[in-house]
Amino acid sequence: MKKSSINDEVILYYLLGLGKISKKSKFYKKHIAFIDKYDFSYKDFNLTGNGFDSDELNMVYEFLSCFKKGKNDRSYIVAEQFFQKYVSSDYRILIGIYSLRLGFEIDYSENLDEEIILNSYKLYLQKQYSKSYKKISEIHFLSKYERIVDFIMLLSSIQLNQIEESWSIYHSLQKKVGENELMNRIKADIYYKSGKLNKCKSIVNKLYKNNYRKNDRTNFAHLCLLQKSYNEYYHFLKDNIKLEEEYFFLAKFYHRKGLLDKAYEMYQKCDQSKYPVNKMLGLIEYQLGNMKESYNHFIKEDQLRGYSQDNDKMIRYIKLEHRWKK
């Protein structure tokens, strides 16, 4: 049985992080079971008879499950089928947004709202913020999906450094949405763009502590560096390294401070193909006057990670220095 459109809209906003839903509702219980109990596996969820009453919603969850698990091929098939089957569904926007993030080419020109929202979001993802803003403005106050329009407008205006407007849209959206992780992230972005790094850092720190997402840790560490709070950065990472990227950051920190031994040790813990480890080790050896070792590291960097101008310069320079610095 098809649910009423108002319910679909509420669910749509909830799934996008742009609305709340009653925790007592049947939908919410199923949603939580899907996330917690079945760990986003739509197949297990459906097999145990826990599926939603609506086929449309079941398909949405199947899509989200594939998306979350990185099964992009299957996500694409489900998205295509959904767009063909449900030509006037509210969830088309949701599937469209996530499909765009995966780079799928889906025909979403069934109605004007959908076309403008998704095209504008696509432009946002392509970093064409001005065009995205202009596009979404066409349906500002006119669209059925007011919150989504506000949301995309807000994203673009933040990137365009329209701080006052960003706050204005943010406050209006927050009145409808309330406080949640998504709104906090957006708030952090506005603070960041307006140069209020302390406030931004405080939100990012809370985000990191409340919902562990790896980017929040590294973002927090980077904000410390931007503020030149080196001690804070150092103490944050020193005893608490969780990500490989953080070893590299800390190594660079030591390197910059001239603590070459410690930097060397940290660089060695990083994946040589992912990070310019050999380049950095080459620089350290160069600083220590070990030209042969330095040269070998730069050659290795070249072999592992391909040509880079800096590397090439270092290799040529060491060769010439060997001859001319006498």
Next chain:
Amino acid sequence: MEKIIYSFEMQINKNVDRNVLKRLLSIMIKNPDNDVIDHLLWGYSSFYDMSLFQEARLVLAAILKIKPKLYIPFLKELKKIVKKTYSKNPDVIFFLKIIYLYEPLWVLRSLEKSKGILDNKLINFFNDIKSEYEQYNNLSNEIDDIFTGLLQYEEREYSFFDMILF
């Protein structure tokens, strides 16, 4: 080897027999110790001074067959030959090339000073090493930038927003 070296000295001090000289040189280059190298350089200079250019060339051919590394203790002697014979000796480039391996800056300065009297071969050699030296100096400045750049904390294009899936 002492006898060979003595015979070599005789070739220079008395009448030279090119066939004997060739034989002596072929033995000397098989055992290129410091004494041999010292005598070869002295032999070259002496033949050159006596205007025995063909004999000097035979000695030069022997000198060039010895690994350049072995000339490190004789750079002073090589420089003397270069200084003495710059304007008139077409073979000076060979000596310059050996010195260039160990003291390129001396070669560059020396060629620069004598720019007006250099033949085409030497001008080309001068231009080559001059451009190499310039490249070295330019790179030296760029290397400083690499150090500064790589150790800087990159300003990221931050966005704390991400479409959150639950």
